[in-house]
Amino acid sequence: MRIETTHRVPFPLADVLAWHDRPGAVVRLTPPGLGGVEDPAAGGLRVGRVVSARLGPSILPNPVRPRWVLRHREHEVEADAGRFVDQQIHGPWRDWRHEHHFAADDHGTLVRDAVDLELPRRLESIAGPVRSQVRRLLAFRDRQLREDLHFHVRYADTPRRTIAITGSSGLIGTQLAALLETGGHTVRRVVREASVRPDEIAWDPQAGALDPADLEGVDVVVNLAGRSIATRWTDGVRHEIRSSRIHGTALIARTLAGMSDGPTALVQASAIGFYGPRRPGELLTEADPGGEGVLADLVRDWERAAHAAREAGIRTVSLRTGLALSDGGGPLQPQLPLFLAGLGGRLTDPEAMTSWITLDDVVRAFAHAALNADVDGPINAVGPQPVSAREFARTLGAVLHRPALVPVPGFGPRLLLGSDAADELVRTDQNVSDARLEASGYEATHRTLETALRHVLRR
Structure with missing residues (x-):
């Protein structure tokens, strides 16, 4: 054909x-x-x-x-x-x-x-x-x-940058490296390998090993490293989730702070988990002191681990990402089989708010933070129009031409993730503002959930 x-x-x-x-x-x-x-x-x-x-x-x-x-x-x-x-x-x-x-x-x-x-x-x-x-x-x-x-x-008038990325093989890191490279920037992938290619940098965050000489000539470091949180939170997994973020971030921050002519910016992954899982009726901005819970404590310490870089005068950005929508992973991907089978529905209380962003928009937000010298401090990386759990399910069902009438029973996520993880990852209610991101000059491509899902799912 x-x-x-x-x-x-x-x-x-x-x-x-x-x-x-x-x-x-x-x-x-x-x-x-x-x-x-x-x-x-x-x-x-x-x-x-x-x-x-x-x-x-x-x-x-x-x-x-x-x-x-x-x-x-x-x-x-x-x-x-x-x-x-x-x-x-x-x-x-x-x-x-x-x-x-x-x-x-x-x-x-x-x-x-x-x-x-x-x-x-x-x-x-x-x-x-x-x-x-x-x-x-x-x-x-x-x-x-x-x-x-x-x-x-x-960014046509911005000088081409050399950007080092940890977590470059992950869902966001793979796309971010590709976006920057198609714009003519040089990407150096930071990898946990003893033998690396000329365009790679070796590190071992658990051993505290990162050679400052390998960061010479790098303009910006983007730190995306961290074990996935979308799993059962056993004691061992909790330790891995925490140490993979805190140790790596602290190592990068110390290394940059000790360089006399090193990278001038650190763009740090963070998450809207900072605000706590359920904040009904509130509009959450970067001025909020943060909420309570396992993720709130983790994210607070994660951002604090980068303070050595900030105290050394290095521009430090913490991008608090919302639910990144992609058909290749993240919170949307596990829902697709249920919806395609006609069994999809909302995951939590109908009026609970979901702050989403497409994978492509969150990748462009990271690139924007890396290339724009005026972006600094904590920034919410979310779409401009959060929706209720009811509206999310209805829109996803409409895009897939499937019903979305039956709520997913609460025991489903608990069986898959365990009660603690399900409580903080699924039963959320967070209406997070993107005003500071937009004020920095960032332009969201997918402004409505329907537009976002049609792009992500090619519908």
Whole structure:
């Protein structure tokens, strides 16, 4: 079958081609729930380049995620046009050939995609749904391209930065590194490996090992490291969650504070858990002293661990992220099977408020904090329109064309997470303000929950 689409991107041809030719482009064009690129630091459109990916969300083990390998077969650039072709050399299809064509016009760049796809015989009966999914993917790529270019244009006059990122292999870190790289910035991934590549930095937060010499030439450090909290909180897990955040942050802060000519900014991950799980009827701003609970205490200490950097005069930002919506992980992904089966519903009290943000918007918020020297202190990274639990379920059901009538029984999250984690991660009521983030010059791309979910779920 052949699938063709044409979109106009309101940016010059040279900018569109440069974006595609940089590291990170394939990552930004691949929805996290659809697959993950195996070498996200690689880039380029040159003939012969091989791109490999694992299909399916990263929460699944690699043995059950099919490997898809493509090779760039053709690449041409002219004064007013450009094209490249990638073709499957290993993967789920009998054949796949994707021609990307770009042409300048008076209103920007016309992007034409032509996909020639041959299904395995056992899948020929679902050709219609496959065609629809490919069209949705191409529409997602169009939105992602124009939204990322819009972000980069806002920072076109900012000098290109070198940015070190811990937690760069996580859901947010992978996308943040890719976004920065497509904007022409240099990313150095901070990894827990003894042997590293030239563009990587080794560290061991538990052993307190981070060589200041490895941070020479780095402008900004973004610290995203930390064990996932979306699990059962046994005593051992609680210790890991805490130590993975406190020790790593304190190590980075001490290291930066001791450098005479080191990075000038530390952008630190944080969370709206700072405010406590249930604050009904309150509008929560950065001026709030914080709430009570396991997460509130953790986040308070997490932010405090960065104080050595601030006291040394280093610009220090704590981004208190809300529920990051993605089909590849986070709080939305576990709900999708229930909703798709027609069994979805609200998770907590109907009027309890949910402060959400899309994965792409939270990634752009981190990039904004890294590149904008005026951003400082705690910042809530949430969308502009929090919604009630009832409205969240209703909107998700409408986007998926499924009912959302039956509340999820309280014992469900407790069975999955345990009572303590379910109490602080699921039974939440937090109406968090994004006013300070917006006042800093940040522009949210997905301003309503429906728009957000349609982008994230490619609907």
